[in-house]
Amino acid sequence: MLKASALLAYASLGVAAATTFTSFHLREYRATAPCGFTEVGPAPQNKTLSLRLALTESDADGLIDALYSVSDPDSALYGQHLSKDAVNRFVSPQPATIEAINGWLEENGLTFEKLSPAGDWIGINVPVAQANKLFNTNFTIFRHIVTGAEVVRTLEYSLPDAIAGHIELVHPTISSDSFPDPTSMRAPYYHIVPSLSPNITTCLNQSTPSCLQELYKIPTAPAVNQNNTLGVSGFRGGAVDPAYIQQFLETYRPDVNPPANYTIYRIDGDDPDDPGISEGYADLEYTLSLATNVPITYYFVGMSPPNVLTTSFNLYPESVVSFALTDKLCQAYAQLGARGVTIFIASGDDGAGCSQDSTQFEPKFPLNCPFVTAVGGTQNVAPEQAWPGSSGGFSNYYPRPRYQDAAVTAFLEANGDRYIGLLNASGRGFPDIAAKADPHVIYAGVFYPVVGTSLASPTVASIFALVNDRLVSAGRPPLGFINPWLYKEGYKAFTDITTGESTIMCTENVTNTIEATEGWDPVTGLGTPRFDKLVDLLHL
Numbered sequence: 001m002l003k004a005s006a007l008l009a010y011a012s013l014g015v016a017a018a019t020t021f022t023s024f025h026l027r028e029y030r031a032t033a034p035c036g037f038t039e040v041g042p043a044p045q046n047k048t049l050s051l052r053l054a055l056t057e058s059d060a061d062g063l064i065d066a067l068y069s070v071s072d073p074d075s076a077l078y079g080q081h082l083s084k085d086a087v088n089r090f091v092s093p094q095p096a097t098i099e100a101i102n103g104w105l106e107e108n109g110l111t112f113e114k115l116s117p118a119g120d121w122i123g124i125n126v127p128v129a130q131a132n133k134l135f136n137t138n139f140t141i142f143r144h145i146v147t148g149a150e151v152v153r154t155l156e157y158s159l160p161d162a163i164a165g166h167i168e169l170v171h172p173t174i175s176s177d178s179f180p181d182p183t184s185m186r187a188p189y190y191h192i193v194p195s196l197s198p199n200i201t202t203c204l205n206q207s208t209p210s211c212l213q214e215l216y217k218i219p220t221a222p223a224v225n226q227n228n229t230l231g232v233s234g235f236r237g238g239a240v241d242p243a244y245i246q247q248f249l250e251t252y253r254p255d256v257n258p259p260a261n262y263t264i265y266r267i268d269g270d271d272p273d274d275p276g277i278s279e280g281y282a283d284l285e286y287t288l289s290l291a292t293n294v295p296i297t298y299y300f301v302g303m304s305p306p307n308v309l310t311t312s313f314n315l316y317p318e319s320v321v322s323f324a325l326t327d328k329l330c331q332a333y334a335q336l337g338a339r340g341v342t343i344f345i346a347s348g349d350d351g352a353g354c355s356q357d358s359t360q361f362e363p364k365f366p367l368n369c370p371f372v373t374a375v376g377g378t379q380n381v382a383p384e385q386a387w388p389g390s391s392g393g394f395s396n397y398y399p400r401p402r403y404q405d406a407a408v409t410a411f412l413e414a415n416g417d418r419y420i421g422l423l424n425a426s427g428r429g430f431p432d433i434a435a436k437a438d439p440h441v442i443y444a445g446v447f448y449p450v451v452g453t454s455l456a457s458p459t460v461a462s463i464f465a466l467v468n469d470r471l472v473s474a475g476r477p478p479l480g481f482i483n484p485w486l487y488k489e490g491y492k493a494f495t496d497i498t499t500g501e502s503t504i505m506c507t508e509n510v511t512n513t514i515e516a517t518e519g520w521d522p523v524t525g526l527g528t529p530r531f532d533k534l535v536d537l538l539h540l
């Protein structure tokens with residue numbers, strides 16, 4: 001009886017709720033479709049959308065505090081990286097969030113799938129008609145003008161007041177990166193330079209593994225600690241032929257036998273037989289030949305994290321990825337950093353970049369994230385100079401992190417006037433460091449000379465993997481998120497690059513340049529690493 005009346009009360013409440021006006025919070029908005037897309041019309045009401053919801057983390061700020069306290073050399077907790085569980089305690093949504101989301105989904109007859117181990121990402125499948133009501137929006141068909149490819153997205157969406165505090169973002173909705181645009185620059189895939197002969201043997205014109213070993217004093221002696229791993233991010237279409245990698249190593253590291261020791265984890269849906277020349281060859285051939293005997297994992301996805309991770313693809317202009325999505329992904333880098341992972345990412349190959357209206361420099365995702373270490377490019381030897389393609393700049397999303405205050409302020413004080421109006425001087429500056437991006441040879445069936453910051457990140461990652469090998473063998477923690485240490489201390493082991501410049505032509509016949517200068521600059525950062533000096537600085 002009691003039960004029945006309770007049920008009745010609930011039912012009448014439900015009716016009341018349904019007739020009550022639900023008020024909404026606007027969560028994300030964009031004025032127009034991304035460049036290159038046109039609006040076709042409303043999406044079919046019965047089409048099912050697979051949406052991902054990022055739930056509010058328990059203590060996102062706490063995670064960032066924890067990250068800095070294990071990464072700042074002056075902190076009492078320096079090097080005391082967090083366990084996976086400790087990180088998840090910051091990231092997992094609070095019980096109140098889970099309860100609110102469960103109630104809201106149940107009320108709407110929906111179920112969800114947990115997409116991340118910490119439970120901060122969930123997935124729902126929902127018809128357009130219902131999604132439009134849930135998020136007070138109009139999902140729309142957009143067509144890519146050149147390719148005709150169609151996609152269902154929206155220009156804005158809102159969250160009901162009652163759950164607005166529990167959801168950070170809904171994806172894919174407004175972020176340009178989720179509009180499939182095969183014609184946009186997606187990656188700094190190394191550039192092939194067909195005019196150069198792969199036979200050049202001088203280090204002035206070509207960075208072979210032995211040239212890099214000589215320039216940066218990278219030892220050829222094998223690493224000893226098999227727990228100290230180096231992760232190489234793979235990507236779809238990045239399949240590699242192990243025979244090719246073996247061929248490269250036999251050519252450039254004949255002293256190491258057996259040379260190639262790496263583990264491949266395939267990404268779902270990747271074609272293992274993709275025979276194309278891929279970024280994978282550059283990344284694997286150089287890490288394997290420089291980080292001698294460091295266990296290397298290719299296609300790192302959700303495996304236990306390596307001590308160093310190098311990524312040379314998936315760069316976007318900053319404005320292409322919505323701030324909410326950028327921030328969520330940046331937070332994921334912070335999680336890895338807190339666990340002790342050093343994340344190197346190639347800074348990109350188009351200088352300071354151009355905003356869509358060509359009036360300003362355009363920073364890049366994910367280098368704008370203050371928790372990654374961005375690697376720019378250099379060329380030549382004696383002196384080693386800025387490579388003209390080396391990307392750098394200042395974020396419009398993230399303010400300058402404290403760790404780079406002194407270095408970046410010094411650059412702006414000396415040079416700021418020259419770039420007024422072209423860049424946002426208050427933002428996070430990148431790259432942080434650099435390495436050679438001039439012609440390298442890769443083997444992918446034949447020897448190709450290639451250039452790009454894609455080559456620089458694997459070199460730096462190899463050097464730090466070897467530094468970590470010594471640290472870990474001495475019973476010390478790996479370096480983890482290095483930026484606070486780099487700007488305070490580590491830069492002393494780097495060669496400051498003070499000549500050369502990055503160039504970009506945004507408007508016909510107008511070339512913008514940024515010169516490398518003494519100290520930090522947004523072309524080569526703090527400079528290029530010297531293994532021998534790193535080892536001295538760290539008393540190894």
Ligand SMILES: *[C@@H]1O[C@H](CO)[C@@H](O)[C@H](O)[C@H]1NC(C)=O
Pocket residue numbers: 044046047
């Ligand atoms: C959606 O509705 C249209 C028109 O009523 C129909 O032709 C189509 O088969 C439906 N699709 C699905 C997936 O139910």
Ligand SMILES: *[C@@H]1O[C@H](CO)[C@@H](O)[C@H](O)[C@H]1NC(C)=O
Pocket residue numbers: 136137138
């Ligand atoms: C959705 O489209 C309808 C019809 O054009 C319009 O009345 C409504 O205001 C739109 N809703 C939103 C949230 O834009």
Ligand SMILES: *[C@@H]1O[C@H](CO)[C@@H](O)[C@H](O)[C@H]1NC(C)=O
Pocket residue numbers: 197198199
């Ligand atoms: C480069 O090396 C290849 C193979 O060793 C050889 O066939 C070719 O003649 C060389 N080219 C030059 C310009 O030396």
Ligand SMILES: *[C@@H]1O[C@H](CO)[C@@H](O)[C@H](O)[C@H]1NC(C)=O
Pocket residue numbers: 200204205380
């Ligand atoms: C090697 O590099 C120097 C300096 O950049 C350049 O002058 C020379 O032409 C290059 N030689 C070849 C063979 O590319």
Ligand SMILES: *[C@@H]1O[C@H](CO)[C@@H](O)[C@H](O)[C@H]1NC(C)=O
Pocket residue numbers: 225226227
């Ligand atoms: C590697 O890790 C395993 C498991 O944690 C541990 O037992 C072993 O002692 C470690 N080896 C070295 C050389 O640190």
Ligand SMILES: *[C@@H]1O[C@H](CO)[C@@H](O)[C@H](O)[C@H]1NC(C)=O
Pocket residue numbers: 226258261262295296
């Ligand atoms: C390859 O690496 C694994 C650990 O990742 C190690 O156990 C094995 O001994 C290595 N093999 C060779 C031939 O060095």
Ligand SMILES: *[C@@H]1O[C@H](CO)[C@@H](O)[C@H](O)[C@H]1NC(C)=O
Pocket residue numbers: 395396397398399400424426427428
């Ligand atoms: C400049 O960067 C700051 C963050 O440091 C940001 O708040 C501001 O909106 C940016 N300005 C522009 C014009 O994007």
Ligand SMILES: *[C@@H]1O[C@H](CO)[C@@H](O)[C@H](O)[C@H]1NC(C)=O
Pocket residue numbers: 508509
């Ligand atoms: C760019 O320079 C070329 C060659 O000097 C000239 O023909 C062209 O008109 C210029 N374009 C613009 C937009 O000034």
